[in-house]
Amino acid sequence: MYKVHLVDGLPNINLQDISLEKKLLADIAEVTSENVKDESELSDTFYEADVIIPWHLLTLSAATIKKLKQCKGIIRTGVGYDSVDVKTAGEQDIPVFNIPDYGTQEVADHALALILNLSRRVNIYLDSVKGGVWDWQAAKPVTRLSNMTLGIIGYGRIGQEVAKRAKAFGFNIIFYDPYLSDDFKSKSGSTRVKTLSELLSMSDIVSLHVPLTDETKYLISEKELNLMKPDSILVNTSRGPVVESKALVKALKQDKLAGVGLDVIENEPQVPDELKNDERVLITPHAAFYSEQSMHDLRRKSAEITRAILLGEDLPEPVNAEFLK
Known part of the structure; x- marks a missing residue:
């Protein structure tokens, strides 16, 4: 045997x-x-x-x-x-x-759940109601989804499934993936951009779907976060070290991000207190696959x-x- x-x-x-x-x-x-x-x-x-x-x-x-x-x-x-x-x-x-x-469907569903929660600011409303405040203005400003651009980094199986789901909600979708052939056409009608910096500067929401390699470690760090729109949203359901936690904490302290959704974190399961205690941050325990x-x-x-x-x-x-x- x-x-x-x-x-x-x-x-x-x-x-x-x-x-x-x-x-x-x-x-x-x-x-x-x-x-x-x-x-x-x-x-x-x-x-x-x-x-x-x-x-x-x-x-x-x-x-x-x-x-x-x-x-x-x-x-x-x-x-x-x-x-x-x-x-x-x-x-x-x-x-x-x-x-x-x-678990392609599960990760795509989870990513979209984080995107919708953060864009509709459900997390802020939830904390407000739990704190005894009943006020629809507690999470202002909230933007109509069809007025928002979702930028997807990594357009493989999961990235494409996220795009398919997001299209149904009316998002304008762009994507960046340097490994796809030049003649690749998106089935969901998403628009391809040529550079990472272009995607970051155009997106209201950025969703990460890349493997962890030497090239993608700290793909999102201080430089990249500074390229993002003020009050934008970052979602990571790929691998923790794709986003540098130290830079993310700094960006939140400087109010450069409206929301962050993390299913994976650098050095998980240890989570920095600054992320755990920030109402703008939604964290799940590497559960997107499940x-x-x-x-x-x-x-x-x-x-x-x-x-x-x-x-x-x-x-x-x-x-x-x-x-x-």
Whole structure:
């Protein structure tokens, strides 16, 4: 029997029940799991696994990957794979896979929920009513949605789904994505802009949908925030370090932003007090991906890729294909 090992940096959340993985792999593999705070705590079972399935808040560094004894594949349960040293894995002839299409609808829905809450200033009204004030003027000014421009940074699966949803509310939609071909045409009728600075200066709301890479770390920092319109809104449902928290706090202190929606934060789960205590900031705990259906899809697809690895069947392209021997 092969050995499949699931590992998570969050205690007693994602791996409380691994019955689905066990069921789908019962005929070919023994499935085990563990929760650790740091990779230094990983057990011998981890290093002896044929397939490793890491979840959240756990870095698999080059040193850890080099100690793997017989690993045939690593499957990162999620879209982002910045927590795995994919180059070293490739050099060790270990393909790394992600699950890019399991929660597209959920993340797009969540992003739009933050956009609508902040643009209609529901958060301000809520705090006002809880404080005993019943006044429609408490959140002034509120702008009609069809008078607002939504700028989407990163126009892949999720970015396009956000655009499709936002169009129904009447937003004027623009997008920036330097990786799309020159002849790309948006199905939702969104307008492409050529530079990031152009998008930031034109948008009333900016929504981020990019992976975390060396290029996108601190994509939004003090310089970029200063390019945004006064009283604009920033929403991040991509990866925490895409936005520099220190610069974001500074922009809020200087009243340069009307609202901020964050599902991900640099150094999460630690959240700066300045963000937690600001009524203009809506924060959710990296939950945009979640629905009962998306969680089932995520686990099922991870198990299906595991089967394909172990049985030598057709596989999707690894995210580290360029580094494989």
